[in-house]
Ligand code: SF4
């Protein structure tokens with residue numbers, strides 16, 4: 648939870664706040680209006696089976712290995728002090744999972760000149776992130792863009808997220824967030840005033856099914872959706888509800904319709920909704936982390952089916968957006 652004293656801190660103190668960042672992506676165009684810089688935080692309380700950013704789920708840093716770029720120099724095998732890398736250059740992940748707490752963390756990545764064995768997860772201060780994102784201010788100004796926080800779940804590091812959003816807002820940089828809605832209600836109440844655009848997911852309207860596919864029920868999410876909607880009525884945020892459409896999980900007409908009915912009844916201040924069709928783009932990242940991809944045989948929903956589902960939103964007079 649965001650500590651009270653942070654709410655009245657000056658810029659120097661906000662600058663000092665630390666978070667763990669998975670990646671900063673410049674020139675993103677799908678995470679809100681205009682040209683954006685997306686800051687991916689690390690750590691999330693959900694475990695969605697379809698997650699396309701599995702490297703952002705754990706809070707601790709992790710090592711990824713992309714064999715297709717490897718030049719087989721074997722520096723990593725020689726440098727790992729814990730003998731976790733075998734002849735085939737694959738690592739014993741049981742050993743690696745403790746690596747961030749060991750004496751020489753991630754030594755295997757030190758001399759990987761092909762840059763195919765790397766660490767995801769770096770501690771950064773708000774100041775360090777700000778110094779990177781501010782370089783793109785001319786692009787934000789020219790395009791109506793800004794900075795979007797994504798993840799992982801930015802609200803799982805609420806103090807950092809609060810400090811960064813306030814820093815950006817006080818410098819007139821447009822802000823956005825992509826959030827799964829599973830975080831503390833009090834923290835949402837504190838960050839919403841510093842956000843221009845909010846994308847929040849309702850992954851499933853049925854709590855049991857939500858738990859089965861994400862690891863947690865949806866009660867907290869639905870309460871936060873209602874809270875943010877209420878606040879959007881006061882602060883004028885652009886508020887979008889997103890549904891990732893996952894075949895076998897939530898892609899039946901009656902499931903999407905139930906969610907649309909909930910949104911139409913409970914959310915009077917939303918800007919619109921977006922249905923995001925399932926894709927497999929994150930699959931390679933699972934292998935790079937030594938994990939198996941849980942939805943190997945799942946196929947993306949057809950364009951016709953997506954059209955049918957979008958028709959349900961229209962039926963409830965919900966504006967449809969595609970970023
Ligand atoms: S992550 Fe750590 S334990 Fe695993 S191979 Fe690299 S240095 Fe060794």
Ligand code: SF4
Nearest residue numbers: 717718720721723759
């Ligand atoms: S250090 Fe990098 S390039 Fe060399 S063998 Fe290891 S993973 Fe491959």
Ligand code: SF4
Nearest residue numbers: 691693695698799827
């Ligand atoms: S909420 Fe997002 S980051 Fe977290 S597990 Fe689900 S898809 Fe991945």
